Amino acid sequence: MAADSHNACAGAGSSSHASRHHLAQSAMPILPASYTLADDGTPYSDTFEDVYHSAAGAIGQAEHVFLGGNGLPGRWRGRDRFVIVETGFGLGLNFLATWAAWRADPERAATLHFVSCELHPFAVEDLAVLHARWPEFAPLATELQAAWPSLTPGVHRLHLDKDRVFLTLYFGDARDGLAQLDARADAFLLDGFSPARNPDLWSQKVFHLLGRMAAPGATLATWSVAGEVREGLRRAGFEVEKAPGFAGKRQMLRGRHLGPRGAHVEATPRLRESDAPQAARRAIVIGAGVAGSSAAERLAARGWSVDVIDGADRPGQGASGNHAGVLRPLPSLDDNRMSRLTRAGTLYGWRHIRRLRARGISVRAEDCGVLHLARDAAQLDKMRAVVERLALPASLLRFVDADEAERIGGWPVQLGGWWFSDSGWVQPPTLCAANLAAHPSQIRTHFACPVAQIERVADEWRALDAAGQLIAAAPVLIMAAGTGLRDFPLAGTLPMVSARGQVSLLDAAAGSAPRVVMCRMGYVSPEVDGLRCAGATFDVGDDEPDLRERDHHENIEKLEAMLPGYTTQLGPTALRGRVGFRPASPDRLPMVGAIPSVSSVAPRTPLSEIPRHAGLYALSGFGARGLVWAALAGELMASLICGEPAPVENDLIAAVDPARFILRPVRQSATDD
C-alpha cells in the first residue's frame, strides 16, 4: 500500500519510521503537531513525513470524500442527533467543513456530535495561522480556536454553536482512544496519513474498534483504497466499495457496517440504561447545590424541561454554600483515575464558567492560580517527580521551589510544590445560581420545598412533599440531594457518608497576601469581597451544625503551618465561619449514573448488566471536591441520560458508576476465597 496517499502522486514512505509513533499509553505526554509547508503550501507533518490533506484542496476533499462518501448531508436530515467519528483530527478541516455543511442545511439534525482522536494536536496558535488560509470558515474556525482545549491526554468535550455542535476530542493514540470512547457512530471518517507512513491509524485494531462503535446503518468513507484497508474493514464487519476519488485520485472508498451479524466483534457494552425514559425530555432534579444545578443546566441546554426542587430557600445552601472553594486538579505519578478525572473536571469546570460568562451570566470565581505547598522534603520530591513524569502544559501544572512559591504567594514559605496557574477559587452559591439562570424557560425551581418521598407511577417519577402533595412528576429523576440522599430508601444501595466541614472566614484587605489560593493540608483563599476563606475540617459522621472554636483553631493551625507567622494577629474567637456536610463516597470518587435496583449481584457481573431503576439517577458523592466534579459530572449525567457520546473515557464512566459499590464487596470476597 505504499503509494496510497491523499495525493495520487505522493511517494512511498518507510513504515519503520511510523512505528516510532507507537505511544500506546494514555498517560504519555502529548507532543503537539510539528509541521512545515510543502512547496505548494500544503501543511506537511514533520513527524509522519506526509501532507495533511490533498494538495488539490482540503475542503474539496472533505466534501467529496468524507461528506459525500457518507451520504451527507442527506443522511442527517430530520434526525434528532447525528454522530460522526473520525480517526485523525489534524487541523480540523473535515470538522469545519462538516460543521459548515450542517449549518447550511435547513433540514439538518438538531444536534451534531463530532468525535475525533488526535495523537499530536496542533497548538492553538498554529491552528489560527493555518485556519486563516480558509477565510470562508473564519467565524467557525475562530469559535473552535476559542474553545480549543489544553493539550493534555484524554477526552475533551467542546460545546460549539450554542450547544448544538458537540466536539469530543481524544488527545492520545486512537488505538487507545477508540476503545475508551463511548459513542454510537452514524458515520466514520477514516483520515490518517498514508497507510505506509501511519500504519497505526489503519490497523486492524482501529477497524475493529470502529466496528464496535457502529450504530445500525453506520457508513464510512476514506480516500484510501489500499487492499489492506479494504480487507481490514471487511474483517471488522464493513462492506466496502470503490467510488470515484477526489481530484487527482482515481478512487476512494465508501462502506457500510453490516450490523452485529456482519461483524466478528461484539458491540461496545454500554454502561447506560435504556434510552426509553428520555423521550419526553422532562426531568426532576432534587437538590440545587453544585451537583443538581449542573445537571439541570446541561439537560436544559439540550432542550429538556427540568424541575429543580430544594428544601432550602435558594441555591447553594447545603455543602455548596461556602464563600470560596478551590477548583484545581490532583495529579499523581501514575496519572490514576483520580488524577485524570480531576484534570478533566478542572479543565471542563473552568471552560464551563467561561461559557456562562460569555452569555452574560455572572459567576464569582477567579483563575488566580493555586499553589500547593509540600508538607515535607519527601513530598516535595514526589511532587517534582509527578511534574516531570506527566509533562503537562506549564499553565496546568508546574513545579516551583520555595523562592518562587514565596514570590507567587507574597508570603515566606518553607518549601515549594505545585503551581497550577490556570486554577483558582469559585464561590459555589453563585455557580449554582448561574447554572439555574442559564435557561430560564427550561428550568423551573421549587425552593423551600423539601421532598419527603419519591415514587414511580406508570412511566413517571413523582416527588411528593411531607403532606403527600405532588411537587413535580417526570420520566427522569436525578437525586442530587447531597447528604440528603440517605433519606431516600431507593438510594439505599449507595454507601454515602456525611463529612462535616468547617471553614473559617478572616477579614482581609483588598490586594493583601496571599493573592493566590494556597494549599497544604488545608487551603486559604485570596481576599474575596473583604474575606479570606481558610479551611477546612473533615469529620465523618459528625452532625454538629454549629460553629466550633476548636475547629477554628484547627484551621488556624493549618494556616500557620502553611504561612509561618501569618496568624499571629488572629484569634479564633474573632473568626466567623460556616459549617457544611459533604456527601462523601468511600473511594473519594463521585457517583454519576443510574441507581441500581438490587443490592447484590453474582461475582464478575459487568456493570452494564446490573439492573437499574428506570429513569432514576444519582449525582452525588462529591466529597471534598464538589467544585472539581460538578460541571463535568453534570455533562456526563446528561450525556448518559440522552444516550450521547460521553465526555470522559469509558474507564472513568465505570469509575463513577454508582453500581460499582455493589460489585466491589462481591469481587473482594470472591478474591478472598
Ligand SMILES: Cc1cc2nc3c(=O)[nH]c(=O)nc-3n(C[C@H](O)[C@H](O)[C@H](O)COP(=O)(O)OP(=O)(O)OC[C@H]3O[C@@H](n4cnc5c(N)ncnc54)[C@H](O)[C@@H]3O)c2cc1C
Ligand atoms: C467546609 C467545606 C469546604 C469545601 N471546600 C471545597 C473546595 O475547596 N473545593 C471543592 O471542590 N469542594 C469543596 N467542598 C466540597 C463541595 O462543597 C461539595 O462536594 C459540594 O458542595 C457538594 O454539592 P452537592 O450539590 O452534592 O450537595 P449540596 O450542596 O449539599 O446540595 C444538596 C442540596 O439538596 C438539598 N436537599 C437535600 N435533601 C433534600 C430533600 N429531601 N428535598 C429537597 N432538597 C433536598 C439541600 O438543601 C441542598 O441544597 C467543601 C465542602 C465543605 C463542607
Ligand SMILES: C[S@@+](CC[C@H](N)C(=O)[O-])C[C@H]1O[C@@H](n2cnc3c(N)ncnc32)[C@H](O)[C@@H]1O
Ligand atoms: C491526514 S491528518 C488528518 C487531517 C484532518 N482530518 C483534517 O481534517 O484536518 C492525520 C492525523 O492523524 C493523526 N494521527 C496519526 N496517527 C495517529 C494515532 N495513532 N492516533 C491518533 N491520531 C493519529 C496525525 O497526527 C494527523 O493529525
